[in-house]
Amino acid sequence: MPKPRKALVSLEATPYYHCVARCVRRAFLCGEDATSGHNFEHRRDWIRERLFQLSELFALDVCAYAILSNHYHLVLHVDREAAQGWNIAEVLHRWHALFSGNELTRRFERGETLLPAELRVVDTFAELWRSRLADISWFMRCLNEEIARKANEEDNCTGRFKSQALLDEKALAACLAYVDLNPVRAQMAQTPEASDFTSVQERAAAATQAEHPNETPSQPARLLPFAGNPREPMPKGLPFRLTDYLDLVDFTGRLIHEGKRGAIPEHLPSILQRLAIDPKQWGYLTTQFESPFKGLVGEAHNLKQACQQLGYRRTPGIGACRTLLA
Template identity: 35%
Template sequence: MAIPRKHIVDSHSAGFYHCISRCVRRAFLCGHDPFTGNNCDHRKIWLENRMLELAEVFAVKLYAYAIMDNHYHLVLYIDPKAPQNWTDEQVADKWILAYPGKSQFREARKQIILNDKEKLKKYRYRLGSLSWLMSRLNGPLAKQSNTEDFVKGRFWESRFTSIALLDETAVLSCMAYVDLNPIRAGIVEDLQSSLHTSIQKRISELSADITQLARPIESVAGTLKTYPIQMTLTAYIQLVEWTGQSIIHPDKASMPIHINSLLNQMNLQPHHWLNQLTHLGRTNTYVIGSVQQFKNKARLLKKKWLKGIKATRLLYSNE
């Protein structure tokens, strides 16, 4: 039985989530469509730009993303309480960025919002809501794509999938899974060629600031103040790069000592890493975390167990 999103996404506490949206009609709605000959890669560019823009508007920080031909992934941190500390003017400005409308009316709209306490209260809540963020990301793309295709109806398969990431190990594992999507799909063979992914964005930005390599991993977009993930960007890129090459060349997947050490630091089982990472998105689980965190979440939801605990025992060490 499906678990309602309100039990997975905590609307009162900050947390990390892995979100997935998939197209409803046949594949290639965001890439090259072999049936019509149309190339829709421009939608990937629009979607990527919109992701980065909305991360500056909503109370989120974006840590990983990958845009594929018929679906996309996000790993993000959201803080529902952050908008409570924003000024009224900030709330009004951000809401207008989320719903731009016609430019000549924006100042008037802003004054209407500022003069309406109920609107301000409602918009504060929405700017900290994962569902409202995904709505502003998916809705406009669906309308634009349907207009281009001269069709009506659903563009996305269903409401987006959301998976709670309960600890830093789950976040890092999910980030690597997302960044490696194009390689696992056989589209590219190296990280630099993985277009429309956060790892490609991180690598391309290193030329402007090489000192990022020695720093803990920060988000690729977002204005929230959060603690950075306690792994250097150098270590993360090395981990993702080795994992990607091991997927492409499984016969040469001898794990270097420094990668083994990284996985041990993350409380992960090195000998299960490749297999578990490949199947991380296929378990239909609602949460990713340690066995104890699974049990705690199940108890909170008044359930005897949650799907995915077997995979967790293989992924985490000492479980």
């Protein structure tokens, strides 16, 4: 039986999650529908614009995204510390940008004087909303409902989403590359930098214009930056160097695009060597990431630890994790 979403999210285990939203009944969402002849390319802008609007309000960072014809992929980072640092006024301001709140919270935000009992009620709502603003399900709800509402006006299109917890650097690197190379694999683009509506295109464009592309100020401000290899103290960001990651995506894209999954060049990107990932397994990981794994993805010992924290009696997907992420 599938696990409920709350049983798949453990911020103690990992702050990184891969989310996939698909239209039901294989409905067409973006691009040009060859069957009907209708062009829905404008919806890609809807999704990207709404995605970054929400990332400004939620305590979630966008690590990667790819928007395809009938689905889109996200890799999200939950920043619980940021949410805990908001005061009540900040929480209410963010929530009211999405929902109407209630009379007491609106009065508080307007600066009106409230009785002590009323302030306690406001505090209760603020804590509830603080938790929701650091919740992936609420983020995806706000994203999908807005897109579905606008798409419904055109063709009654609805959708669903699933998520995978990325427990370690191996799983994170594989999932980032899997998401960024979706358009290449779908033959929508020949190269990562030519893949429209993807995070890798934004990162590559910024890198080509930067004198020091690995420095955070040179990277796209609306994406979680690549902070470099793990060290102490580790700044907020993805635990890789941007240039290493772009080399990895280029290497992987050529591997997939040329159909030479078994022909591994002698020169491998340094990131594969640091993470000790078998390059032959890497080709499979970055084309089939959703298929072999359940809701939790990582090395076997990380998977066991996460399952214990979540109260699982068994360890789902451990065979695939042992084989592909050993």
